[in-house]
Structures are given as C-alpha cells and as structure tokens.
Amino acid sequence: DVVMTQSPLSLPVTLGQSASISCRSSQSLAYINGNTFLSWFQQRPGQSPRRLIYKVSNRDSGVPDRFSGSGSGTDFTLHISRVEAEDVGIYYCMQGTHWPLTFGGGTKVEIK
C-alpha cells in the first residue's frame, strides 16, 4: 500500500499569514496515462470532510483562491495564503493513483 506522510502534524498560524502543508507518498503518484491523482480535503471541527483540490492543483468550485496545490511524483504541497479563522481544521491528502486508496494522517491548522 502507498503510505502518505503529512507534515507538520500541527500548524499554528497567525491570521493573515500563509501556511504550507507537505504530503509525501511512498511511491510516485504519476499514473501511466501521465496524470497524477492527489487530492486535498478539509475537515472543520465537527464537520464532514470537504474536497478542496483534486488532481494535484485543481481547485473545487467554491473553494477560495487562497488555497492552492502543487507538486509531482512523491512530493506535494497545499498552500494557504492569508489564513482566515474559517480555515481552522484538519487537512488530509489522499492518493487515487494506486489501489487501495490511502489518506495522509492529517495536519491540524490552528490560529495562534
């Protein structure tokens, strides 16, 4: 199984500052058709998860453009610019290139 490793586990951020979350996979997530299937999810306290990003860098409808995804191969990043209070929660990466599907362990974003 592909192991997804996120860092840091906890990320205290000042309002208005930026934040970056790293996600590394134990195998390349590049599929044989040339695409890379890495998604990011946000889970606010007490809520269900919500998809933010798919296929590395494609933002879902309604997701603020403060959120961006990047990366390739085994190294990926979720970047949040100008963090707002509503961004508090746990962020998960997930790979869809190899079955079984696997999630990262999560990164908790909190306000300093």
Add this chain to the structure above:
Amino acid sequence: EVQVIESGGGLVRPGGSLRLSCVASGFTLNNPAVTWVRQAPGKGLEWVSSISGNDDTTYYGGSVKGRFTISRDGSQGTVYLQMTSLRVEDTAVYYCAKDDFWTGHPSRYYYYGMDVWGQGTTVIVSS
C-alpha cells in the same frame, strides 16, 4: 442542494453484523461511484470501500476485505455497506460519499476524490 444521507449505524456486539445505507438528495446514486470512508474516534480518515460508476466494480481496504460488502440497488437509488464479523476496531463514524473516478481503459483512468459527503453514521462495536 446535493447531499448524501447515511443510515443504519448503531451498537453491535463483536462478531455481529450491520448494514449501512446511503441515499442521495438532489441527484441519484444509481450511476456515480460511491465510497465509504470511516473515522475512528479522535483519528484520521480511512478509506473502506468503493463501487465504481462505470461498471459497479467493487474495491475494499485490507482491514475490511472479506468482511464488508458494498453494493448498489439501482431501483432504490441506494448504496449499501454490509458489515459482518465486526470487531471493536471497526468502531467509527462511517461516511458515505459520492466519488469521482473512472476505472475503464488505463488511458482514460482518473481519480479525483469524494466530492459530496454525508454527515456520517456512527458504528460502535462493543460487548
């Protein structure tokens, strides 16, 4: 508003069985891929099982393979997760989600992830 709604959770003894159901509002679950994800208390997300939209192929995580069965009743627009031989470690909130993937020819394969999530249903396995 599109949403999915899970039901069927509850308290069950170890070794027992439970069937979870998932229906949709604002669209139908007759066709799309559907995935179950669980979250143990205080823990992260764990993929459990998926059923594809193109041909109803089923997929299972290693911890549930052979014990859980995902299925779709197109006439009811419902996706089920039949859980048997339940263990204490299966205790979790189980989320149903409309998924977005295509597993046909490799040249056309894609996986974008779950784009509509339910509120979850709680399964507690305890004696």
